[in-house]
Each structure stands twice: as structure tokens, then as C-alpha cells.
Amino acid sequence: MASGSKHFVLVHGACHGAWCWYKLKPLLESAGHRVTVLDLAASGINLQKIEDVDTFSRYSEPLLQLLATIPPNEKVILVGHSLGGLNIALAMDKFPEKVSVGVFVTAFAPDVEHQPSYVLEKYSERTPSTEWLDTEFSPSGNKTSMFFGPMFFSNKLYQLTSIQDLELAKSLARPSSLFLEDLSKEKKFSKEGYGSVPRAYIVCTEDLAIPLNYQLWMIQNAAFNDVLEIKGTDHMVMLCMPSQLFHSLHQIATKYA
Template sequence: MGSENCIDKKHFVLVHGACHGAWCWYKLKPRLESAGHKVTVLDLVASGANMKKIEDVDTFSQYTEPLLFLLDTIPSNEKVVLVGHSFGGLNIALAMEKFPEKVAVGVFLTAFAPDVEHHPSYVLEKYSERTPLAAWLDTEFAPSGNKTTMFFGPNFLSDKLYQLSPIEDFELAKTLIRPSSLFMEDLTKQKNFSKEGYGSVPRAFIVCTEDLAIPLEYQLFMIQNVGFNEVVEIKGTDHMAMLCKPQELFDSLQQIATKYA
């Protein structure tokens, strides 16, 4: 039995979304670890405990550096299960583009999923077209250098992101979120992700049925647009599945990892 258990150990790399940080995985990480997996949670630049300010980050790839640095250090004979939440879908896509041989599967957790036919910004542009400015509620947008910064307001957090999550997690988020950016201006200038890079890695999508931030219909549009090897649904969860339904998310990730990693 022992050796089989060793084979089952996976390395999960968990990537947070905009304004969030490594802290948002605090319920999922111990679940994965107690199942014997290795888990890396990281703060992207100007997120969580990372010391930089968003004002000093000019490009999307600069923002993604901690993830790219991590994958660079993974031995060439190892593969990780890369999980991106929300805007983190674009970060994992960039990592899959640059290190396709080091990613067993890219998991998009109700996340923005780019395709290989359009600019990386396409999936955000389409989302903006469908999302009236009023839907952002008290989120603050501000020009900063060559980009626009974004900071979720408490109403947006409670009504659109955390509406089904425990009140304690909403309180935690209010104290820990930081201004971020969608780097639209930079992403419109980047070349498409390639079939040989990003497009060559197996992809899975985890649908969150009660997500009000990236609504179900938009999740389904992305699934249709990109094409996924695997689609798993978590019923009754808001945008913050790792806080709202951590056990169901753990089960979904186990299922995907067993198949692809």
C-alpha cells in the first residue's frame, strides 16, 4: 500500500483572484495536506503579504512573477496541479503558456479562462460588455500610471462575492483585501496564448452555480468558448467556493487531480 500512497501525492499550487491573497485558501490547504498532498499558496505581487504596492506594478506578467518564479524552480520531471480562482485564471494561463511541461492540469475555479483565438484580454472585455458599471456597486476604480486599479467595496464583497459564505470569512476579507488591477491596458497588447503552450495543457473548469460575480451564464460561455477536458459543478456555492464550500471544492480537486496528475 505504502508505495501506492506515494504515487497519489500531488503538488497543488493555489492562485488567488484580484484583491485577495494566499490567505483565502486557509480552509482548503489543510484539507489537501491531510490527504497527503503538497500545497503551495502564494501571494501575487502587491497582494496579501507581498510588500509591493499595486501602483508600482506596471504589467500583468510583473504581477504574476511569484507564480512564474515558483514554476521556474519546479524540477523538470515534476508537474503541478495549478488552480486559479477568478482573475487568477489569467495568471495560471500565463504560467501554463510559459511552463506547459510542468503543469499536469490547469484548474479554473469560476475563473476567467482565455482561449488561443483572441487576445488574453478578450475574456475580460466580453465580461465588461455584459456587466453594467452599476453591478460593481461600491468597488473603487482609479487611474494609476498605465493601468486602472480596483478595490472591492464592502457591499460588493457581501452581495456579489461572499453572499453565501460564513460572515467570519466576509469579515476576514474586509480586513485583508488590497487594491488590485485587471491590467486590461497591458493584456490588450499581449499576443494570444499559443496552442503549443497554454493550449497543450489539460484544462478543467469548476462551475459555481450561485456565483454572482462571474455569473453561471458567463461561466458557461467561457466553457463553450475555450473547450475544457473536464467540467465539475459545485452546487449552492458563491464566488468564494474555497470559503463557502471547502469540502466540496476539495472533493472536486481530488477528482480532477486523480484523473490528470
């Protein structure tokens, strides 16, 4: 890779897939960066079904396998959106030496003091069930599967994003899970692993899915090296304001990678 060129690995959130980065990927590539987008298990065009993915580690396997193949002298910039914050935290915990910085984009951000499920449990406590609108929850093996409904997509996730991207999302979305049952039994992320990697948070001010005050609470709870803010964007910043997200990522990359 050319000097100044970084390797970004972009990790989507629940019910989404690699497709949601289609605007951001070319922006990063045209700036000379290398970009890997991947589908987590049972997401996007990954052939697994959510019924068969019983743990958060299995759900994260495509990301963990990718990091296992990164040569020892190379580092990536991990970018996690929404639930993807927990996937990148797991990857940072297992491969801290391969990550120059973890970037949480309006994402769930765990700490090293509590179980990995803590930020999801706190979120559930403060989110009345009515806020989930037409999201469907159903038992699936040892976990609860979750599928965002059309109202949830348009009112909570894509309220400021173009109607074309909303339609794309509704046609490509797949059932997912928060894997709460599994994450509540997992050991804490370690200070030596996850806790040793620089972390940056990108705040999205008009997010109705993970509201601003909850983003700020997580930032305070998990102690971040850097916090950037993108004003006027909903939850789907990579579709709503891709160039602003590109500039924020570029700024973080320049500092840490």
C-alpha cells in the same frame, strides 16, 4: 512525495491573497498532497504596491518564479480562482511541461484565438457599471486599479459565505487591477503552450460576480477537457464550500496527475 501525492499550486483572484485558501490547504494536505499557496505581486503580504506593478507579467511574477524552480521531472496542478485563471493561463503558456492540469475555479478562462484580455472585455461589456456597486476604480500609472467595496464583498462575492470569512476578507483585501490595458497588447496564448495542457473548469452555480451563464460561455469558448459543478456556492467556493471544492480537485488530480 508519496505515490498518489500531488503538488497543488493555488492562485487567488483580484484583491485577495494566499490567505483565502486557509480552509482548503489543510484538507488537501491531510489527504497527503503538497500545497503551495502564494501571494501575487501587491497581494496578501507581498510587499509591492499595486501602483508599482505595471504589467500582468509583473503581477504574475511570484507564480512564474515558483514554476521556474520546479524540477524538470515534476509537474504541478495549477488552480486559479477568478482573475487567477489568467495568471495560471500565463504560467501554463510559459511552462506547459511543468503543469499536469490547469483548474479554473469559477475563473476567467482565456482561449488561444483572441488576446488574453478578450474574456475580461466581454465580461465588462455585459456587466453594467451599477453591478460593481461600491468598487473603486482609479487611474494608477498605465492601468486602472480596482478595490472592491464592502457592499461588493457582501453582495457579490461572499453572499453565501460565513460573516466571519467576510470580515476576514474585508480586513485583508488590497487594491488590485484587471490589467486590461496591458493584456489587450499581449500576444495570444499559444496552442503549443497554454493550449497543450489539459484544462478543467469548476462551475459555481450561485456566483454573482462571474455569473453562471458567463462561466458556461467561457467553457464553450475555450473548450475544456472536464467540467465539474458545485451547486449552491457563491464566488468564494474555497471558503463557502471547501470540502466540495476539495472533492472536485481530488477527482481532477486523480484523472490527470
